[in-house]
């Protein structure tokens with residue numbers, strides 16, 4: 001693990017019965033950078049995320065995380081501790097907001113652990129002590145900040161389930177950011193977005209990287225997003241890493257083009273240049 | 277299927293073929309079910325031999341009733357049921373709800389406070405009031421588990437029983453006063469709540485319901501069989517009545533009437549009990565409303581909405597579920613202690629599955645998660661049941677029919693809208709079809 005790396009996945013293997021979803025995969029993510037994980041459908045990208053965020057226990061391999069708060073072996077931590085202690089946040093390929101709660105409430109739930117401590121594990125909060133009130137106000141301010149960042153301040157008090165699809169995607173990112181993560185894992189954040197929304201997403205992610213120093217691990221199909229904002233790209237096919245490098249290197253790698261889109265090279269090049 | 281249903285809905289006209297098909301299927305199921313239960317009657321003859329005869333006429337009548345009933349229900353669903361799913365609550369409804377929130381609650385509260393004054397001479401009304409308030413409290417307690425955390429608990433009566441027996445045993449064996457036993461009963465019930473919570477942490481939906489149901493039965497069976505401690509089926513009698521902070525509500529020297537220099541009346545105790553359960557219920561309500569606005573309450577609701585997302589946000593779902601069980605159980609325990617002191621006698625018969633089902637029905641009917649809804653539902657269920665007393669054996673039937681109609685009219689309960697716990701600019705209500713019911 002390099003000194004500049006925040007995440008180092010080493011020899012990760014994940015089997016489901018006979019299926020080997022991830023096979024001896026190793027890659028790293030650099031601190032303060034955007035690292036992308038791409039590959040065709042079923043390549044095992046979401047499975048890698050689920051291993052990193054503790055939803056799956058890997059069959060073998062190690063996942064190391066290191067930042068200013070300390071160093072962890074993520075495969076040994078429970079899922080909720082990975083977010084709470086190791087400060088890894090994630091979004092889901094199929095959006096998982098709390099649809100019956102307002103956008104603001106969604107962001108408040110994300111600050112559960114901070115608020116729980118401030119409320120003296122409920123006892124102090126029950127009697128409304130001033131220190132808890134101050135903490136709640138700070139939490140609302142942080143939520144307001146992120147709602148503003150994703151352009152949803154006007155809809156703060158609307159149920160999350162009532163928001164348009166693109167807004168829900170951004171709200172899920174804001175919710176993850178409210179946990180104040182060191183590493184943000186995004187599973188296909190641009191899926192289902194139109195060109196304008198994808199451009200706004202690019203801007204948001206670049207801003208998160210620049211202003212908050214949050215490292216980002218990104219799974220994405222939309223090449224216009226991946227090629228424009230990634231610092232480093234890892235390509236997965238059938239659970240195996242077939243290439244990695246800068247966007248330019250990946251764009252020119254014939255192996256990637258072939259694997260990613262079958263044999264049709266012309267189509268592949270077209271997609272790689274973001275003209276789908 | 278789903279597309280069919282929604283099409284029928286948008287058309288707003290009953291789809292004859294669909295209704296007929298459903299009625300025929302219901303009738304067929306009824307025919308199969310009832311053919312042995314009603315169609316053939318068996319009895320032991322005079323010498324112990326088996327005699328039997330057929331009652332095909334009755335069978336045909338039953339099947340016809342099911343067929344007709346199914347059609348009527350579908351038609352009701354079309355004409356009377358909720359209009360096409362409204363995603364955003366219309367402003368008119370919002371106005372009604374904000375009015376209800378502002379006017380109905382204080383009105384109800386003032387009326388409840390005045391009940392002992394208005395009906396001082398009517399013992400029956402006072403007793404009914406105490407009963408309704410007990411179920412309001414139980415409903416509010418279970419609401420924490422089912423309505424907020426979305427965990428379907430069919431064994432809530434277990435905690436009611438633990439509370440009642442805790443008070444009865446502590447008071448009769450150690451002579452502890454009601455005011456010392458009350459918190460102890462709550463703590464013991466909460467402890468049992470955690471005890472139940474542990475094995476069911478991983479269970480969801482139907483499995484959770486079945487295990488909690490079994491838990492309720494286990495507690496009852498233990499009470500029946502542990503004769504040396506609980507008195508078994510005979511129960512515990514001579515449970516001390518509550519005192520008004522040390523002053524007994526009895527005739528004679530030192531009693532409340534004596535000290536105040538007024539004439540003794542047994543109604544004093546009833547009135548005291550009324551205000552006691554009112555205070556306990558309001559405490560439950562206050563704590564629940566506070567908890568909802570604290571991180572723990574938001575985590576409960578988030579758990580109901582999406583457990584996986586909760587874990588991704590660093591919420592310890594294990595402790596969150598356990599605190600929900602414990603909090604709900606604690607209120608059940610308080611209510612149980614009150615029940616024991618009111619009755620002066622308890623036995624396992626008071627803690628059957630019927631009670632759990634009744635309290636759950638109150639929560640569901642009220643609209644899961646709504647405090648006002650639960651209170652109204654308790655009033656309707658307990659009070660309404662008394663209202664039909666004149667109908668004697670048809671009481672259950674009429675009552676069941678009323679419940680079915682109510683659930684057709686408001687499938688998400690009387691008050692199915694969710695109020696946000698925090699807002700920036702506008703305090704909008706959230707339409708019930710967005711709010712999840714939880715899955716376990």
Ligand SMILES: Nc1ncnc2c1ncn2[C@@H]1O[C@H](COP(=O)(O)OP(=O)(O)O)[C@@H](O)[C@H]1O
Nearest residue numbers: 016019021039040041042043044045046047048
């Ligand atoms: N829980 C699971 N059980 C069984 N197989 C799974 C499970 N999760 C993923 N897989 C399999 O692992 C492979 C990779 O899936 P996934 O990681 O979702 O791919 P991607 O996100 O790259 O499209 C697929 O073949 C999928 O069927």
Ligand SMILES: [Mg+2]
Nearest residue numbers: 045046047093
């Ligand atoms: Mg995927």
